[in-house]
Amino acid sequence: MSVPRIVILGAGYGGLMAAKGLAKELNENEADITLVNQNGYHYITTKLHEPAAGTAHHDHARISIPSIIDSNRIKFVRDCVTGIHLDKKVVQLKNNDSLLYDYLVIGLGSVPETFGIRGLLENSYSIRNINSVRIIRQHMEYMFSRYALEKRQELITIVVGGAGFTGIEYVGELVDRMPELCHDYDIPLEKVRIINIEAAPSVLPGFDQELVDYAVKYLESKGVEFIVNTPIEECTEDGVILKGGREIKAATVVWTGGVRGNKLVEDSGIETMRGRAKVDRYLQAPGYDQIYVIGDCSLVFPDENSRPYPPTAQMSMQQGKYLGRELAKVVRGGKMEQPFEYKPKGTVASLGRKEAIGVVGDRKIIGGTAALIKKFIEIRWLFLLGGVSLVLRKGTL
Amino acid sequence: MSVPRIVILGAGYGGLMAAKGLAKELNENEADITLVNQNGYHYITTKLHEPAAGTAHHDHARISIPSIIDSNRIKFVRDCVTGIHLDKKVVQLKNNDSLLYDYLVIGLGSVPETFGIRGLLENSYSIRNINSVRIIRQHMEYMFSRYALEKRQELITIVVGGAGFTGIEYVGELVDRMPELCHDYDIPLEKVRIINIEAAPSVLPGFDQELVDYAVKYLESKGVEFIVNTPIEECTEDGVILKGGREIKAATVVWTGGVRGNKLVEDSGIETMRGRAKVDRYLQAPGYDQIYVIGDCSLVFPDENSRPYPPTAQMSMQQGKYLGRELAKVVRGGKMEQPFEYKPKGTVASLGRKEAIGVVGDRKIIGGTAALIKKFIEIRWLFLLGGVSLVLRKGTL
Secondary structure, three states: OOOOEEEEEOOOHHHHHHHHHHHHHOOOOOOEEEEEEOOOEEEOHHHOHHHHHOOOOHHHHEEEOOOOOOOOOEEEEEOOEEEEEOOOOEEEEOOOOOEEOOEEEEOOOEEEOOOOOEOHHHHOEEOOOHHHHHHHHHHHHHHHHHHHHHOOHHHHEEEEEOOOHHHHHHHHHHHHHHHHHHHHOOOOHHHOEEEEEOOOOOOOOOOOHHHHHHHHHHHHHOOOEEEOOOOEEEEOOOEEEEOOOOEEEOOEEEEOOOEEEOHHHHHOOOOEEOOEEEOOOOOEOOOOOOEEEOHHHEEOOOOOOOOOOOOOHHHHHHHHHHHHHHHHHHHOOOOOOOOOOOOOOOEEEEOOOOOEEEEEOOEEEEHHHHHHHHHHHHHHHHHHHHHHHHHHHHOOO | OOOOEEEEEOOOHHHHHHHHHHHHHOOOOOOEEEEEEOOOEEEOHHHOHHHHHOOOOHHHHEEEOOOOOOOOOEEEEEOOEEEEEOOOOEEEEOOOOOEEOOEEEEOOOEEEOOOOOEOHHHHOEEOOOHHHHHHHHHHHHHHHHHHHHHOOHHHHEEEEEOOOHHHHHHHHHHHHHHHHHHHHOOOOHHHOEEEEEOOOOOOOOOOOHHHHHHHHHHHHHOOOEEEOOOOEEEEOOOEEEEOOOOEEEOOEEEEOOOEEEOHHHHHOOOOEEOOEEEOOOOOEOOOOOOEEEOHHHEEOOOOOOOOOOOOOHHHHHHHHHHHHHHHHHHHOOOOOOOOOOOOOOOEEEEOOOOOEEEEEOOEEEEHHHHHHHHHHHHHHHHHHHHHHHHHHHHOOO
């Protein structure tokens, strides 16, 4: 009798937690566990705004997958998923043979949501993965290096589209980076323009107003310009055109305005909204048994009448942890004992290295305290992944 | 009675040596000395290939001018020269008032010589000054950062046009940089192509054949491809087209194929060849008294039947030192006692950090010894400019 095959697609927060959890619960006679990921590393999405601005090397935001999994229990396949065939229970890979599974966990992350903005994919960058943030940083520095010769303002103008979590954290990081960058390229700091554009009436939509005011005041004091209530209508080679026709010339446009689920989910036939599967209470894809969707590919609602939870690392981690525990029961022939329930533990948005805003439980936190808690959250993730040794190797304060 | 005004244009090797020499020889009742330079810093041309490749920060190749001159004796004007009017004895500046002079020393450096290659100025970079090498480095890194996503070979192909001194030194530096750069951008080292193209039958034309062979063998062992005896016919947005029609696609093309004198010299009415003034034995511009031309703007011949000396830092330094001593005599009402005579002390070309080739006196040197002598030459220049303190501040081994 063959051992059930669990295949996990994607080594993000959810996929890694699920793989590690299942490997802990099930022994080798109970299940084969295969983890598929495009890169040999996991990247820490919540830190990507740092290498994107150049305040940290991108190696601080990635961790070699073989270094944090038990290779006796989890088979790691470094490959790109090209198709999911639910009817045949097969995952198509780009370079290796296809994989057969009995249980499938889909955690393939997200792609930028363009909201129909013309030219966005062609002319803007997004804070999405290690490859994309390296390009943002190098593009920006290349533009800054040209300023001394060409003296065109757009070379040192950065437009950040979207003032949600990623947008604000990136802007905060840019503010920290600029003094050094300007010094390096002999550019007067006050000449640089950082413009954050948001379609909603306020930055950080949905966040506590007092904290939003703190963030805006702090970032404005560092020279950031906010334009709210104004959708971007088009992104061109020269910059952006706002609703109403105003043009802002900028050599660097970074889009942080939202994400949609990986197209592979939609293409597999699973019913989706914005590319995300509206999973059931056990994280199963609607209409499919033994197919679980987690992370940015999944859509979880607090209740029937509410908007879905936003896709966050915290959500993915809790989903992965849940599957690690409950899916093990199913594999053993039992069933899931309790449905998935998301427990929001709080949110902290960094504003550069030493400032942050956040809510933890019922408490609002700001400034250095919030920045410290943000660091603590990062270090906790490193600890979950690789214990104390990984914290010592990758953690920074 | 007013004090004679000496105006020195350009704070390169020659201009700085002349200014410092004159300030030492003449007291404030004998002459006013004004040094004009576009930037607030002197840059060490012989080190520019390092920041261009990214093996050193560009600040290692520049020195603040006020930190190395005696501001009581030398008035430093940071401005861009826009015209030299020899008939009115006036130098036109961009931002300040124009300057009147009694004695003029022109050391305004060089610009790339295109040899009529189509598209060269538009589509290639040159190792010319701090601004230009910052752009080369950032452009190259931006291209490398895009490779992981786009996978196009031309993004990680670098064409260096010209295998003279600068070309070979830059290629040597690139070879040193590549392992780190490839690691940073997850690029297999063997995929990178560095192609050095030379129109002459051999690299380092005019250099000792044994040393040339050593350099070529070393650089080829590191993966560099040499194409000699082949002029570049056109430089396009996609790369270069060689004589005969062969196209090499490369996102980064760096031209090191030669220089011509600053156009201001030609425009002033001084007779020039390739923008360089064929100065007399006292470094005077042909047909003008009290107008001296030094460095890359000047053309010095060993004798009537020989080719001119190549423009080098060594030549500029000796010319500047000569003027510092002999022009002082003229200003005091005397005349120059001896004509300028260039004394070649040897040449060393670096091949990255730990390798070099050279000739010192009659001795050929290679490898680590040559690399050490190259460092010694650099440190000697720092010592001449700013004494031991500058050596300690800027010197590296």
